[in-house]
Amino acid sequence: MKPADVFLAVLVAVIWGLAFVASRIALDEFSPTLMTTLRFAIAAVPCLFVRKPDVSWPLLIAISFTLFLGQFLAQAYGIAQGVPVGLTSVIVQSQALFTIGFAAALFGERPTPMQTAGIGIATVGLLMICGTVGYDFSLSAFAIIMICPISFAIGNLLLRRAQNVRMFDLFAWLCLVAAVPLFALTLATDGPGPTWHALSHMSLTGLVCMILLGGVSTSIAYWLWGRLLRDYPAAQVVPFALLVPFVGSAASSLVFHETFGSLRLAGMVTVIGGIAVMLLAKRPQILPKIA
Template sequence: MKPLDIALAVTVAVIWGVGFVLTRIALDEMSSTLLTALRFAITALPCVVLPRPKMSWTLVFAISWLLVAQFMAQTYGIEHGVPAGLTAVIVQSQALFTVAFAALFLRELPTRIQVLGIGIASCGLLLICLTVGYDFSVVAFAVLMTAPVSFAVSNLLLRQARAVPMLDLFAWIGLIAMLPLLTALFVVDGPRVTWLALSQISLAVAGCVLALGLLGTTLGYWIWGRLLRNYTAAQVVPFALLVPFIGAGASALVFDEKFGTLRLAGMVVVIAGIGVMLLSRRPPVLVEVA
């Protein structure tokens, strides 16, 4: 890869990793539902000037609502006590779910090395499960675990959008996402609570929300899609391994998060398992899925 593109890939990893910290800060002043709605609303703004992506509406709706489920779940988890750094690691476990679902539904059987990686990462998730109940509830953890699952399914669907400009696609995905998000916002928070939160938002939190929408989603996915078009997925995807390290490190610096021995071991094992899957040599089709 060219040095500039390597720098761009690292930049995206930093943006996505720090995004977990920004989410935690924003949740001090608003609900997870409102934060997710604002994030997608900002992402949808470019659709005013960008053409509709030339792909099936069914596919666009499916990807959009899966991403809504992913971001709602990870934001809900952080809102209900799951540390931002731990959330970053759990969300990146999408890699093992992606490979597993590709084998289950697309009959793209993983190699032995990939199976080993899945097993290692699964052991790490099991270690993390053993720490549930001390500082966050089982419910919060269960909801959070749906985030990597939704992420993985959307990965498989996004494979069918290779020829579609990512900026156009995610702008329209953001617009379509507003339907379920506004409905959830009306039912869960209600107009009065929503207006109160918006009217009292601080400049710091407003900056966090803008960064999540403009940088984390619009810019981040645009760069990522561009890199995947110019290089093989095997060259690009491993940079995603930086996300949990950056997320956990930034969270520890900003919030002084401390992970117990068992939980820290689980986080390291999950990342190691993902590394084995993504960095090992395997059939190109599975590289593209992960």
């Protein structure tokens, strides 16, 4: 990779890591549904200037509801219910485990021995993290946050079907498709009055957090990531995502003084190690179809 593109890959990972901190700060001011709505409403602004990509509406909705709406709404609710930000950043990246598992089950993509080992290592790490549930957040909060990597993984597989389209245009329209039902959900759960009050009394901190989440983390960062995946093999780009949980955990420790017990820290490191093994392994083989 060119040095400039290496810098961009690292920059995207840093932005995504800091976004977890921005989400936690924004949730002090907004409800999970309103924060997620604002995130995608801001990221959908480019739809005013770009055409809808040549992707069917059913596919566009399916990708948006899994890759964006399901993942980030669950993430917001999980953080709001007490799941630490640093731990959240690790759990979200476990999507690599579920992506490989779902690809094997649905498309016959047999994991390589290295990927199988990585899945086993990451699974052990998640089980270690499960052992810490109940100390500072509930089992229900953990169940909600686990929706993130599962939804993320399904969205990854659906995204494969949207080929030969401009990534910036696609992500903008995915954000719009997510923002519309999220706005309706916000009005239904929060009520029109509280929603308007939160918007009209938005603080400067809340505004900055939402611009970071919507304009920078979602719109710009996803576009840069898509461009890198277009220009380079995935094996060169995807490992940079391993920086996200390190940035998220470090930033959470500095901003929120988040601490990790020995078991949780070991589990987080084990998950990241398993993901590293999976991402650095060779691509899976396609199982031959049986007549």
